[in-house]
Amino acid sequence: MPAVGFYARTRGWSFVIAWMHRISGIILIFYVLIHIYTLSFLITPEVFDAKMKMFGFFLFIFLEWLLAAPVIFHALNGGRLILYEIFGTRNEGTLLQWMFSLSVVYVLLQALMMIMGNQTVSPILFWLVVFIFSACVLILVASRIWRIEGDLVWKLQRITGAFLLIMIPAHLMFMHLQPAIGHQANVVIARMQNIFIKFVDLILVISVLLHAGYGLISISKDYFKYRFVQNGLSLLIVLIMVVFGWIGIKIIIISYS
Amino acid sequence: MNKALQIRSTIHCDLLIIGAGGAGFRCAAEVLEKKPKTRVIALTKGSHPQKSHTSTAQGGLAAVDPRDPADDNIFHMFDTWKGSDCSADQNVVRKICGAAWEQILWLENRGMHFSRDPDGRLSKRTFGGHTLNFGESSAYRAVFEADRTGKGIMDTCWGETLKRGISFINQCLATELLFKENQCLGCIVFRQHEGEFIRILSKATVLSTGGSGQVFKITTNCRQNTGDGLALILQSGLPVMDPEAVQFHPTGIVGPGILASETLRSVGGILRNRKLEPFMEQYAPKMKDLAPRDLVARAMASEIREGRGIVNPDHNVEHVWIDLRHLPDAVHEKQIPEVTGFFKKYLNLNPKEKLCPVHPSNHYHMGGIPTNEFGEVQTSSQEIIPGLFAAGECAAASFHGFNRLGTNSILELITMGKFAGEKALTFLEKFPDQFPEVEGNLSFLRFSNYMEASGKDNIGQIRDALRTLMTENMSIFRNEGGMLKTIESLKELKHRADKTALSSKSLRMNQELVQHWELDNLLTVSMAITQAALNRKESRGAHFREDFPERSDNFNYHSLISMEQFGKVELERREVDMRLFEEKGQHADKFGLIERKY
Amino acid sequence: MNKQQSYNLTLKIRRFDPDSKRSWIQDYHVEAGRILRFVDLFRKINDEQDPNLAWSSSCEHGQCGSCSVKVNGKPLLACELLVENAVQYFKTITFQIEPLNVAPVVRDLVVDISTAYERIDQIKPYIIHPAPPPTENNEYPITPHELERYVNATRCINCFCCSSACISSHKTFLGPNAMLATIIRVMDPREQEKDQRLKILYSENGIYRCHSSRACSFVCPKEIDVAHFIAVAKEGRITEQE
Ligand SMILES: Cc1cc2nc3c(=O)[nH]c(=O)nc-3n(C[C@H](O)[C@H](O)[C@H](O)COP(=O)(O)OP(=O)(O)OC[C@H]3O[C@@H](n4cnc5c(N)ncnc54)[C@H](O)[C@@H]3O)c2cc1C
Ligand code: HEM
Ligand code: HEM
Ligand code: SF4
Ligand code: F3S
């Protein structure tokens, strides 16, 4: 905390927020990689269920809830950055206020869902709505960004970011509507039989890994001066993302049809 | 002699620029543009050429736009001549004024961001002393880049030379000019970071080391302006011209000495003394606070001398007030925002509510290294020294005579810089391929003295004492008694300085060592200023003698002063060029020995 | 109410001796008037305590960018910081003073700024290929409206405070000020060579190293909104002619 005050005083709040964005991004990467790894146990539902048991412990429920914070912060701040950089919305003050207020609301809502734990919703309908909204945001950002000269992958990161802006918070919210939705193998498997859900998951995993991969490469380029180190690290990151991408896709396509 | 003191390497080049300020840069750009493969090396004392003093010039530069139906070169020439108190050289005045607009376009076409009028053309504003029809009305003659005109020139010239492959040696000192048979062949350079000497042999050398404002305690000049160029010239046995011609600006902000523009008074600011009396009424009953610069500065200095000044506790200097409290908010916010900003930033006071402390501040050195209209340096007998050029504030061609008009200095940089470049080019053509060998020894002599001295004293304190001495006796008012005393004190200070030991003998980035060297230069320049002023028993332009308050025709010449050894001076003279008058062309009568009245 | 007239400050200055390659922090106790600038304090230390302490300055009124240092971690111009304001801003009378971390230290507070400048040199801070003015022997007409788009960026004095503060480390990013220098010439109608510039701008070492942390705008002593200009480049509006 004193560090936050220090940087706010010497570099400004935006600087602190940029660090928070970076840290939350890295937390999310770790989470996603572990997440995909655990999801891969869906092939043997017993093992998956056994593993998921631990999420019954209070500490883990608490941690799951805490996850909402980096997710919503990164999402909303990412959205703000896209507005700042690409849509010329430079009145930071108001945006930051909105961002923090919405974050708090979201995290509290998440807690409410977890405590009640008895919401039901049609997965198809839910994801149809979320997907349509996300696609709209994607198109909005993509059409704007496409005309800009510059690096394709950089643009893709912004576009995927825009797509995930609603997708990821919605995903998290969805999984907390009822404990079973996210933690019981049979429920998950049953849902994933639907081709539309498969499609949504596929797009989700690809865009997350693309976005995260570029994020990591971008961070490494800030810190490593030599080209060969940069290239080596980029290669490594791409490799990791491809491997996890493969695992993720396997879960969706191959396992149950 | 100290073993560490030796020449580490020798570099050869075609053109050596000692001091990459506006003048040096313009010269380098000219040479590189006309003859692309020329090897040009530019030296700077600061950490980078962009940090040179020219970057702080704010106001603008005067140039008559040929498209302007009202204005004419002859008016600009007249204003300059009149401003100089009839001591500028008219050949130079004609040459610079004639080339002005072309040089503005040179800068504009290469990317300088001049402020524009609604049609997209260069905007112009008016400045003190610039008039139409020989003094009839104000002329809009100064083009500018907002409040950073000098920076615009620097950025543009830096870019142009960088583009064409100049090499920079930053944070270095040119410590000695190298001569063989009266021809200049480069210089010895002390590189501060490495703490080593190198020798640069060059076919042509340009001195453009800028001003000498650090001689005075209160100055608008930057910390680098220690008159090194003048000291180098004197050390080589060559003369400097008109060193007594030093300009003071009435309203320097107390403490940092920063320039508070004349606008403060033109919008209605009132100068007040300790008793809060609006004292200008007594000195100039009609014009009051709007009287010319030198008159106001003199009035302020008199008030302070007669005990009606105020001592500033933070900077321990005496000053008077400028009262801006009565001005409407609109004036504060629209017309003088930057200057108001300076008071806020540096004195933490709000000029809307509080009185602002101001003090005449040393501003510009009209005198300098004597050159002809091509920037070629001359000896006391006015012979040209082959291979040596000078331009900018350190040089005196002389465009400003005894008083410089606002906006004429940076005009001089870009014109004289170019002329010197042209001349250097023709000189380079003739230069044989082989460089003659030359050694330097003065630098080592001076530096080993610094290294070996063993007395206990402090360079900074001696420098302060010097600067206070000069400010007290040699600024606005001068008189024989004060000057004789000053000369004695200077000798004492020199003696003290010579004995002072360095607290560290390291050569690397040893600031104290550099300051010791600079102090010697300051002392040398101070001595030259004082001796020349003592000799000039009249008042002319910025040089005001209480014992001789009038201009005298007996002194219608430039003083040339040489001083190879500290305190031992020789005086010569150079006639003022009056060809505009003598050629008897149209308006010749305006260029005679006219009265300087506004 | 009377303001405090002077302060007993402790300056903890990071020192470096190039001969022994030793680095340490030295405490200086300075009694200073309220409106002295930090450069005045350094000079006071030189005159009264330690003639050896090395520091940089030139214009001493915020116009040249020679005197940048970090005071309590904030990169700023030492010639613009008054004692009174420093005490108020940092709420202390003890100040850590360090050299900027944008180039190797030469001695104490002096860094080798020429090395930092190499990054500016890389982006070619000049008009590579000037457009001839429409009518010969005239200026190239630029309306105030056109100039307004980039004129603020031309105020940069290369003090490198922004570079020092930026979230991107100093390893690869050419720096916020180098970006400004490029952007100026892309926006300047007199520059014909836009492609080369855009290539540098939209490169790995260019704007993609910026993460809109806006520390540059926060610390810039010239109050240039640097981040805004970089964002305009990201937005692609930079090449639009108005
Ligand atoms: C606050 C202020 C405002 C001004 N405004 C205006 C204005 O509006 N209009 C106008 O016409 N004039 C103005 N002037 C005057 C004008 O700015 C200067 O006269 C002019 O900039 C001097 O330029 P220069 O090229 O001769 O020297 P500088 O720009 O001072 O450059 C000198 C160079 O020489 C280097 N140097 C010095 N000694 C050595 C050495 N020993 N070894 C190596 N290098 C060395 C320095 O590092 C520097 O790079 C102003 C002056 C001040 C102080
Ligand atoms: C939820 C919607 C998301 C949005 C709107 C979003 C947006 C953004 C944006 C705009 C950036 C660029 C910031 C910069 O230039 O530094 C970014 C960076 C990053 N994102 Fe995301 N992102 C989202 C989700 C994710 C997810 C799920 C992950 C990880 C799995 C992630 C990981 C990263 C990383 C590591 C960076 C790099 C951070 C940095 O360079 O400092 N993001 N994100
Ligand atoms: C604790 C909360 C979470 C739970 C319980 C959860 C649960 C699940 C489940 C059950 C799936 C399987 C697919 C489906 O049901 O549609 C899934 C897929 C996925 N989740 Fe989560 N998730 C959570 C949080 C997150 C977060 C925070 C992220 C991103 C940062 C994320 C990213 C993904 C991705 C990318 C997939 C697709 C993987 C694939 O299909 O290969 N999840 N999640
Ligand atoms: S942008 Fe501002 S902080 Fe950065 S170098 Fe320029 S003036 Fe300094
Ligand atoms: S501080 Fe750095 S991250 Fe971007 S907005 Fe400024 S360049």
Ligand code: FES
């Ligand atoms: S010394 Fe020039 S900006 Fe501080």
